[in-house]
Amino acid sequence: MKQESVSGAGSGIGDSGGHGRRVTVRVIAAESGLSIATVSRVINGGENVAADTRDRVLEVVDRPPVFVRCPYLLNDYFGHIVTSVAETLAVHGQEMLLSAGDGVARSIALRELPQRRDARGAVLILPPEPRADLEALAARSYPLVVVDPRIEVPRGTVSISAAHFSGARAVTRHLVDLGHRRIGVITGPPYWHTRDDRVGGHLAALSEVGVLGDPELMRHGEPATKTGVRAGGELLDEKPRPTAIVCFNDKVAVGVLEAAKARGLRVPEDLSVAGFDDIDVSRAATPRLTTVRQPLQEMGRTAVTMLMRQLDGHAHEALSMELATQLIVRESTGPAPSPDR
Secondary structure (H helix, E strand, O other): OOOOEEOOOOOOOOOOOOOOOOEEHHHHHHHHOOOHHHHHHHHOOOOOOOHHHHHHHHHHHOOOOEEEEEOOOOOHHHHHHHHHHHHHHHHOOOOEEEEEHHHHHHOOOHHHHHHOOOOOOEEEEOOOOOHHHHHHHHHOOOOEEEEOOOOOOOOOOEEEEEOHHHHHHHHHHHHHHOOOOOEEEEEOOOOOHHHHHHHHHHHHHHHOOOOOOOHHHEEEOOOOHHHHHHHHHHHHOOOOOOOEEEEOOHHHHHHHHHHHHHOOOOOOOOOEEEOOEOOHHHHHOOOOOEEEEOOHHHHHHHHHHHHHHHHOOOOOOOOEEEEOOEEEOOOOOOOOOOOOO
């Protein structure tokens, strides 16, 4: 059956919302609990349509969008999540109101969301706002899901993240199994909740073979290539230098590759390098990066599913959900070099 779409023609449907939504008849029927034939009759201004039936259709068509906030430009990591959120919202006949990039700080304030009529719920990706803003939303029971939170979210707030502890443990264990013991770590900003999980997983893998983590081999910084160049250079100038470096993400790992090349070190013969995320740059790097794949698209889909349950009045099945990561082994890691190398 050919899909009709609705943009407010003829019947006044869509005119009151002002969101420019185009929703298929099939979605409206599913969301309103009416038949496709009944919805079509309402849309086309048919006669003998009960007022409550028309209202049910209008409620779906004029429903406010979901607010989605991302503090960075939509590339790589964030692009995968936001695209998945948008696609899943569309399946539910729901529009997205997106705030992303450098203008986030000047856009809609989170505290205003409960008073706004143009956003019925929110998905926040790595929200940069202070905990007090999230607490204000939680106190109002505003429908909200936080994806990969930087800080511990307020009690009662639903959150989705990857299993950072087990992912970090797996990649360090991979290096340990290759014979590495002096392993450098470049983590994220010290105030990020994720950083603690990653460091914990790294230390756990070392302790399994009787190795204590060395604070001198840890650096931190923003998740960017320049951090890898700077922090990687510092680690490689240590005496003795590490034989492997685990990075907070793939971009940082690319920076470490640059730092190694500048010092005449071969990867993986002289130095093993591992990233995290498995974004496109991990496959484009030379050599290709060993990394930990985060389920970015699944995180976006799950966030929408949990938000829609809140909007439908269902109780939370889980307040905090961790999705499994996967170790991806490529050419940037290899056996530890001999001590005399």
